Amino acid sequence: MTRVRFAQTPAEALGEVADGATVMIGGFGPAGQPAALVEALLAHDARDLVIISNNAGNGDDPLARLVRDGRVRKIVCSFPRQTDSWHFDDAYRAGRVELELVPQGNLAERIRAAGAGIGGFYTPTGFGTPLAAGKETRRIDGVDHVFELPLRADLALVRAHRADGVGNLVYRKTARNFGPIMAAAAARAVVQVDEVVPTGGLDPEAVVTPGIYVSAVVASASRERAPV
Amino acid sequence: MSPATAALTKRQLAARVAADIPRGAYVNLGIGLPTLVADLLPADADVTLHTENGMLGMGPAAAPGRADPDLVNAGKTPVTELPGASYFHQADSFAMMRGGHIDVCVLGAFEVSTRGDLANWSTGEPGAVPAVGGAMDLAVGARRTVVMMTLLTKDGRPKLVETCALPLTGVRCVSRIYTDLAVFDVGPTGARLVETFGTTAAELEDALGLRLRRAE
Numbered sequence: 386m387t388r389v390r391f392a393q394t395p396a397e398a399l400g401e402v403a404d405g406a407t408v409m410i411g412g413f414g415p416a417g418q419p420a421a422l423v424e425a426l427l428a429h430d431a432r433d434l435v436i437i438s439n440n441a442g443n444g445d446d447p448l449a450r451l452v453r454d455g456r457v458r459k460i461v462c463s464f465p466r467q468t469d470s471w472h473f474d475d476a477y478r479a480g481r482v483e484l485e486l487v488p489q490g491n492l493a494e495r496i497r498a499a500g501a502g503i504g505g506f507y508t509p510t511g512f513g514t515p516l517a518a519g520k521e522t523r524r525i526d527g528v529d530h531v532f533e534l535p536l537r538a539d540l541a542l543v544r545a546h547r548a549d550g551v552g553n554l555v556y557r558k559t560a561r562n563f564g565p566i567m568a569a570a571a572a573r574a575v576v577q578v579d580e581v582v583p584t585g586g587l588d589p590e591a592v593v594t595p596g597i598y599v600s601a602v603v604a605s606a607s608r609e610r611a612p613v
Numbered sequence: 614m615s616p617a618t619a620a621l622t623k624r625q626l627a628a629r630v631a632a633d634i635p636r637g638a639y640v641n642l643g644i645g646l647p648t649l650v651a652d653l654l655p656a657d658a659d660v661t662l663h664t665e666n667g668m669l670g671m672g673p674a675a676a677p678g679r680a681d682p683d684l685v686n687a688g689k690t691p692v693t694e695l696p697g698a699s700y701f702h703q704a705d706s707f708a709m710m711r712g713g714h715i716d717v718c719v720l721g722a723f724e725v726s727t728r729g730d731l732a733n734w735s736t737g738e739p740g741a742v743p744a745v746g747g748a749m750d751l752a753v754g755a756r757r758t759v760v761m762m763t764l765l766t767k768d769g770r771p772k773l774v775e776t777c778a779l780p781l782t783g784v785r786c787v788s789r790i791y792t793d794l795a796v797f798d799v800g801p802t803g804a805r806l807v808e809t810f811g812t813t814a815a816e817l818e819d820a821l822g823l824r825l826r827r828a829e
Contacts, residue, residue, distance in 0.1 A: 413666045414689040466744035490707030490750030497704035509753045513784035559667050560683035565702040
């Protein structure tokens with residue numbers, strides 16, 4: 386209901402974050418990671434965070450530093466292990482961070498379900514594997530399914546390419562990944578964009594995330610630019 | 614049975630997998646060894662590659678210096694787009710899988726059972742940091758899931774087994790296994806030898822400790 390707010394800085398866009406908050410962070414590795422917003426979260430003092438993100442940080446990127454600095458109580462994630470995920474690896478081995486490992490498609494669909502008001506869904510993914518242990522199952526049309534619950538968040542940090550004046554978003558290539566579903570699944574979606582264009586400056590047919598899902602927008606050029 | 618006189622190289626194996634992919638198919642290639650298949654599809658294959666991080670119509674790896682950080686494949690390697698490409702979010706990408714729209718998925722494996730169970734995400738070692746990615750969704754979502762792997766581990770243990778010892782990725786999801794030494798069909802009636810490369814059925818049965826049904 387609240388109209389989108391345009392912030393001058395990532396910190397102002399981020400606003401207040403409570404200790405113990407559940408925060409979705411978009412991106413598939415570095416592609417689509419809202420680095421400026423995660424930096425702002427690092428600079429904020431919120432602790433005991435539950436992070437929902439496909440990965441658990443690469444190298445010394447801001448998500449990796451959140452984990453390193455002990456700010457994350459739990460991470461819900463499909464692929465934490467990377468060649469350069471040393472901060473997560475150390476924290477996990479030392480028992481300093483809890484991991485809920487979720488198959489990537491289930492992660493996406495659980496997030497989508499939350500944003501769409503769906504109370505859960507049955508899927509064949511994971512049936513008979515350790516990741517479905519203890520979960521309700523049901524045979525549908527001769528195929529075994531596992532029941533999965535929605536995943537919602539207090540806050541989603543998303544990177545998009547452009548926003549217009551009402552918060553409509555378009556993305557760029559595979560950086561779209563989790564952005565649209567996370568924006569819908571969080572009480573508050575804060576979006577980092579490369580550029581804000583005037584209302585009317587995006588083709589309505591091409592809008593990917595309608596402004597209704599967006600709480601705040603900040604323009605930030607804090608990413609590597611593609612070669613021309 | 615094929616008269617091939619030697620085990621296949623990785624490139625020959627990829628070409629063998631590519632040869633079975635139907636013209637016009639929508640295909641997902643897993644990270645690692647299966648990625649090679651893209652380079653060995655015939656020029657007239659008309660195959661559309663899906664990458665689960667949100668793209669159809671994926672092209673070859675980006676040339677050095679031409680990488681776009683917003684355009685990567687499931688292995689997070691910079692790639693390119695072909696004319697007709699499309700982008701979509703994660704839930705749509707996996708709906709495409711789960712909904713039975715992807716014709717073929719080629720995955721790597723640590724172990725496959727003779728009835729088609731797949732283990733390819735966890736070595737089960739204590740202290741290992743787990744990661745699963747899209748493997749479980751891909752294994753059960755594609756219309757046809759095939760595996761591409763070496764038949765033996767580096768220390769000589771068979772990867773085609775009666776029962777998987779490692780944590781499973783999916784149950785009865787694999788239909789064919791392409792290896793450097795042979796091609797097998799697997800399923801409810803066990804393993805059937807389709808083709809051998811530089812070995813014989815008897816030698817394979819010996820190495821695997823399995824009874825194999827033979828192709829006619």
